[in-house]
Amino acid sequence: MWSAPPPQRFTCTGSSGPGIVGLTDSEDATAFKQFEAAGWSRQAYSYEQLTGRVTAAAAGALLDAARVGPGLRVLDVACGSGHVAAAAAARGAEPVGIDISRGMLDAARHAHPDLAFVHGDAEALNFADGSFGAVVGGFVLNHVPQPERAASEAFRVLAADGCAAFSVWDRPERARLMGIMSDAIDRAGLDRSVGVPPGPDGFRFADEGAFTSLLEDAGLGQVRIDTFDLSVRVEDGDELWNGLLGGTVRAAAAVLAASEEDRRRVRKAFDELAAGYETEAGGLALPAVVKIGSGVAP
Ligand SMILES: C[S@@+](CC[C@H](N)C(=O)[O-])C[C@H]1O[C@@H](n2cnc3c(N)ncnc32)[C@H](O)[C@@H]1O
Numbered sequence: 001m002w003s004a005p006p007p008q009r010f011t012c013t014g015s016s017g018p019g020i021v022g023l024t025d026s027e028d029a030t031a032f033k034q035f036e037a038a039g040w041s042r043q044a045y046s047y048e049q050l051t052g053r054v055t056a057a058a059a060g061a062l063l064d065a066a067r068v069g070p071g072l073r074v075l076d077v078a079c080g081s082g083h084v085a086a087a088a089a090a091r092g093a094e095p096v097g098i099d100i101s102r103g104m105l106d107a108a109r110h111a112h113p114d115l116a117f118v119h120g121d122a123e124a125l126n127f128a129d130g131s132f133g134a135v136v137g138g139f140v141l142n143h144v145p146q147p148e149r150a151a152s153e154a155f156r157v158l159a160a161d162g163c164a165a166f167s168v169w170d171r172p173e174r175a176r177l178m179g180i181m182s183d184a185i186d187r188a189g190l191d192r193s194v195g196v197p198p199g200p201d202g203f204r205f206a207d208e209g210a211f212t213s214l215l216e217d218a219g220l221g222q223v224r225i226d227t228f229d230l231s232v233r234v235e236d237g238d239e240l241w242n243g244l245l246g247g248t249v250r251a252a253a254a255v256l257a258a259s260e261e262d263r264r265r266v267r268k269a270f271d272e273l274a275a276g277y278e279t280e281a282g283g284l285a286l287p288a289v290v291k292i293g294s295g296v297a298p
Pocket of ligand 1: 079
């Protein structure tokens with residue numbers, strides 16, 4: 001179902017490195033953005049099979065946090081396949097979705113032909129200051145090289161008294177939907193520099209202090225962080241494995257760039273871990289804890 005990208009070993013050109021807080025070197029940042037845009041375009045039509053299904057379940061809480069209601073002009077940053085924008089429209093708001101991945105925009109327009117989706121970068125929004133009553137960003141802060149820029153840009157385009165809200169995964173120990181593949185990769189001893197460029201720490205804003213500082217430093221007031229417990233139910237390990245390979249970028253790239261033998265070892269470790277989530281009723285149930293940080297423009 002997925003075509004493996006040719007194995008490529010990425011090296012850091014600047015001060016940044018694997019597991020780093022943010023990418024300070026512009027070559028690294030550019031390479032990471034290109035990797036994300038291409039990776040999400042490949043996943044655009046498989047995203048909703050699992051990951052998008054789960055992120056859609058968090059859309060209502062994200063819109064509530066940004067106080068999205070009828071008549072409000074809303075920017076959906078990193079809109080992906082468009083379900084947050086669609087949920088905003090269902091509330092009577094006027095959403096505009098932006099995303100860096102042309103494949104995702106294609107999927108969003110296909111699924112929601114009446115809504116507006118435009119190409120753009122969360123770190124350099126092509127909109128005037130104060131032009132939105134609310135800004136939402138579902139699971140984007142872990143995908144941009146410099147999240148401070150994305151938060152500042154959200155603040156800049158927000159009108160006075162407007163709200164911004166971002167969702168992120170909690171730590172992988174609690175967001176097991178994301179943690180399980182990562183743990184399997186580690187158990188199998190896969191070299192993550194093959195197939196995956198240096199990128200930002202995917203769980204940096206699971207730390208409430210870091211999340212609060214990000215939003216306050218961007219200029220937002222009344223900042224709060226709320227936690228939501230989601231549960232992901234799947235039929236079996238195959239559905240989980242295929243869903244994650246079709247609904248993530250960094251984890252999928254690491255697995256797909258591995259040799260057949262290494263991939264088999266990851267799958268074995270994955271199945272062992274997945275067995276811990278079997279339910280008595282059959283199938284698997286994994287926790288996927290989400291944090292939503294929000295604030296108001298003064
Ligand atoms: C995990 S998906 C989240 C999609 C959607 N917001 C949701 O809640 O399901 C991450 C999205 O971020 C987008 N993205 C990554 N880097 C971006 C950037 N610099 N600017 C805009 N979008 C970006 C990807 O293309 C992808 O659609």
